[in-house]
Amino acid sequence: MNSITLKNPFDMHLHLREGEILKAVLPFSAQSFSGGVIMPNLKTPVTTSQLAQSYREEIASLAPDFLALMTIYVTDFLDKESLQDLSEVGIKILKLYPKGATTNSDSGVSSILNPNLLEILKVAQDLGMILSIHGESDGFSMDREYEFLKVFENLAKRFPKLHIVLEHMSDHRSIKVLENFENITATLTYHHITMDLDSLLGKNLNPHYFCKPILKTPYDKEALLDLALNAHKKVSFGSDSAPHLISNKYSQNAFGGIFSAPNLLPRLVELFERHNKLENLQAFVSDNAITNYKIKVKKDKFITLKKSPSKIPDSIPVLDSKIIPLFGGSDLMWQELV
Numbered sequence: 034m035n036s037i038t039l040k041n042p043f044d045m046h047l048h049l050r051e052g053e054i055l056k057a058v059l060p061f062s063a064q065s066f067s068g069g070v071i072m073p074n075l076k077t078p079v080t081t082s083q084l085a086q087s088y089r090e091e092i093a094s095l096a097p098d099f100l101a102l103m104t105i106y107v108t109d110f111l112d113k114e115s116l117q118d119l120s121e122v123g124i125k126i127l128k129l130y131p132k133g134a135t136t137n138s139d140s141g142v143s144s145i146l147n148p149n150l151l152e153i154l155k156v157a158q159d160l161g162m163i164l165s166i167h168g169e170s171d172g173f174s175m176d177r178e179y180e181f182l183k184v185f186e187n188l189a190k191r192f193p194k195l196h197i198v199l200e201h202m203s204d205h206r207s208i209k210v211l212e213n214f215e216n217i218t219a220t221l222t223y224h225h226i227t228m229d230l231d232s233l234l235g236k237n238l239n240p241h242y243f244c245k246p247i248l249k250t251p252y253d254k255e256a257l258l259d260l261a262l263n264a265h266k267k268v269s270f271g272s273d274s275a276p277h278l279i280s281n282k283y284s285q286n287a288f289g290g291i292f293s294a295p296n297l298l299p300r301l302v303e304l305f306e307r308h309n310k311l312e313n314l315q316a317f318v319s320d321n322a323i324t325n326y327k328i329k330v331k332k333d334k335f336i337t338l339k340k341s342p343s344k345i346p347d348s349i350p351v352l353d354s355k356i357i358p359l360f361g362g363s364d365l366m367w368q369e370l371v
């Protein structure tokens with residue numbers, strides 16, 4: 034096959050940041066995707082309807098056709114009265130970070146199963162909202178997602194009608210939980226289905242491959258890749274593209290986050306083609322998300338990719354500095370027609 038057309042691709046886990054970084058990174062997602070789930074861990078976390086609406090407006094002023102599905106950062110101070118207001122303005126995704134689990138997550142909840150939060154989740158369930166979770170314990174890095182699975186099981190049983198999303202699944206042991214509970218779905222990144230821990234530190238340490246949850250074993254990678262290639266109904270693509278200025282990557286305190294937004298679709302086409310699964314790509318990057326999140330697409334977007342060499346940019350200039358994309362400077366076999 035020499036060309037492929039994808040209808041309404043969605044990126045169901047996306048960090049766009051704010052201000053100048055937003056301006057620099059948003060065009061990559063807006064060019065390729067109809068929309069995406071926008072993560073709320075800004076410097077001032079998006080914790081209220083007002084903050085989410087002004088962030089949505091900031092995004093819309095730069096990319097009017099991009100459907101930004103906003104999320105609200107769950108803190109210990111979220112009250113159930115505000116959930117009603119959120120659903121009235123079309124914000125229906127709550128994002129839960131355990132305190133300190135990743136970039137700007139210091140406002141996260143200190144104890145997931147506290148009575149206040151459980152009451153909020155009950156209201157969220159009644160309103161048909163979605164609970165999206167960065168599920169990691171504070172244990173050993175390679176076991177954090179696994180150790181957190183019991184929280185997913187607990188919540189899924191307690192709130193059987195609440196749609197719960199296991200974000201950026203990275204551990205093969207999570208697949209059983211995904212399959213056991215009807216109300217749990219998951220997102221998969223490009224990096225967790227194509228790379229393992231050795232990509233990060235098998236040779237020299239590569240800070241651009243450092244992310245949370247951390248890349249895991251080859252076995253995990255293969256098991257998750259298999260879900261993606263077969264477009265498992267409960268799995269959607271969510272890049273978790275997370276840009277950081279180079280100074281925050283090359284420091285003693287390197288931030289976790291992989292900036293994968295540039296050229297995501299050409300890379301996914303290459304990957305699915307290599308495994309003879311191109312026919313499943315449409316479901317993985319769009320159909321599953323539209324069904325599972327009940328997305329109402331206002332205007333269809335078609336992206337055609339053609340087999341023709343292209344290159345990932347070396348770096349993206351921003352704020353007198355730069356951001357390095359995943360595989361910056363490397364060649365691709367496909368390109369998007371714009």
Ligand SMILES: [Zn+2]
Nearest residue numbers: 046048072273
């Ligand atoms: Zn993320």
